[in-house]
Amino acid sequence: MKEVVKKIKTNFKGRVINEGEGEFECVVSRQGVNTLATFQKSALKNAKKVIGSDQNNPDVFGKNLTGVALILPQTIGSTTGGLVIQTICQMGIAPAAMLFSEEIDSLAASGVLLAKIWENSKLIAIDKIGKEILENAKTGDRVKISKDGKITLLPKNLEAKE
C-alpha cells in the first residue's frame, strides 16, 4: 500500500477556563479520562507523582501524569471526579494543564473551579479545542500554551505517516 505522508497541524486555540502559560510534555488520551480510576491509586498512596491507574484506558495507564499537559476529549466516571482533581491540585501532583478537545464536562469543570477558588491552584484548563488536537498530538511531544488559549504543538517530527 502507498504510504501517505500528512503534515501535522500544530496550532490550535480553545476557550480559556483557567489561564496560564508554559511548555510541557504532553500525554494524549483519545478516550475520556476516568478521573477516579486514573488518579485514585497515586492519591491514596500519597505518592509524589501520579501514575495513571485506569485499566480501561491504555493511553494513560502506567504513564506519569504529574506536571504534564493532559490532552483529552473529556473526563468520565464517578462524581467524585471534581474532588479528586481538587485533591491532586492541593497535593501538588496534578497535571500542569488539562486541554479538552470537546466542551469541558461538568465533573472536570467542578474540579478546575474547586482547585482555583478553594486551593488557589494554577492548573491550566482550556476546552473546545477541537478533535484535531487528538489526531495530531502524540504522547511524549511537547506543547506550548499561551494565556489567551493558543496551543502550539512542538512535535519531534512534523510529518506523520498513515
Next chain:
Amino acid sequence: MKLTAEEKKILNGEEGETKAKIMRTLVEFGELFGAKRLVKVTHDGHLVTSFGIGLLKPVFRTMDEIIKAGLKTEYPFTVDPRPIDYKNVKCGLLDKLIFSKIMYSKQKLYEEQLKKIGLRDEKSFTCTNYLPEVGNTPKYGDVLSWAESSAVVFANSVLGARCNRNSGMIDIFGAIIGKVPEFGLLTDEGRKASFVIEIKTSKLPEAQILGSAIGLKVMEAVPYIKGLDKFLGKKLNDDVIAYLKDMGAASASNGAVGLYHVENLTPEAKKLKKDLILENAQTYVIDDAELERVYKSYPVMWKNKEAKPSLCFIGCPHLTYSQLISWTNKLSNALVEAGRKKVKIRTIMTTSPNVEEKFKQADEYKKLMKMGVKISNICPLMYTNNPIAGGKPIITNSNKLRTYSKSRYFKDDEIVKIIAGGNA
C-alpha cells in the same frame, strides 16, 4: 448569568466570605455551561463523599469552614455508604490497620461534620437513597443538588427528576445555597437524546453489560433506548427498577451517562415519545455479538489470573429488596445443584440499612444467613481501595466495581455458580 438582588448580595460577601465563595463556585460553574440563572432546589440532597479518607484534606477543611460560618443545607441529605463494617466484612489485623489508621482515619470526624451541616440520620448511608425504603425519593420534575453518578442517573431517568452530574462538594454547595445553575440536564433541550440505542438481542441483556456498552459508546450523551421494553414490559415494577438501577450505574461509571430514556417505559419517554430524539441522532445497534464483544474486552487485573476467588461482592449499587429475595432463591437452587449447604466463596451482599431492616422480616433472610452469606451496608469500592484487601482475587457482578478496582466481573448466572461451588 443573571442573578437576583439576593444572590448578588451573597456573591458580594454580605452574608459572609464562605457563603460568597460557595456562590462564586456555583456561578462560575453555571457560566461555563451557559446557564442564564440559578434555580431553586426542590428536594432533599444526596452527597457522594461519605468517606473520611485522610488525604482528602480539602474536603475536611472546607467542611470546617462551612460549619464555622454557621451554614447548613436547606433540606436534610443522605450520603453514600460508609467504607468499613468489621462485623460483617471481616478483615485481618493489617487490613484493619490500613483501613482505620491510614485510609479512613478521619471517618469519625467527617461523620460529625456531616451531622452538623444537615445529615438526615444514622441510616442515611447508601447509594440507593432513592428507593422507597430509604425515602429520599424525588418526584417528577424535582430539581436536585445531588452527586453519586448512579443515583443521579436513576433520579433523572427513572423518576424524571432533574439533576446534573455534579461533583462532590458542588452537591453540598447547591444544597447550602438552595439553588443550582440551570443548564444541561436541568433544561428540556439538554434532556433530548443524541443517540438511539437499538436493542436487537435474543434475550434480555445482562443489565451491567448493556449499561457498560452504552456508556462506553455514548460517553456523556443522552441515549434513547429502543427494544428494551420488549423484555422489560411497560411498567416500572420492582424487578424493572432494579434492572434500570444496575444498567444506569454501569453506563454512568463506564461512560458518563446522566440520563437515559427507555422507550415506552421511563416517564419522559412515555410522555414525549420520539420528540425526545434529536434530528441528527446517531444509532448504535446492540445485538448478542456486541454484548459479548464488550464483555470479552474487560481485562483481568489479578496478579495471578488463574487464582481462585477469595471474596465476592454483590450489590454495587446497593441491592433492592426484590434483588435480595431473588439472589437468595437463585443461590439456594445453585447450592442444591452443587450438593452444598453453604457458599464456597466468602460472599458479601451489600444493601442500605433500611432495605436490610425490611429484608430481616422476610423468610429469605434466615435462608440466606444459613447459606453463610453476609449482609453489609458498606461501599465495596471503598473496601477495595485498600491495596491489601483490594489486591486479593475478588469477584463481583458489578461493572462499576470492576471499573474502579481490580475485581473481576462475572455475569449473574456465572457468579452464582462460582460462589455455590459448582462449575461456572
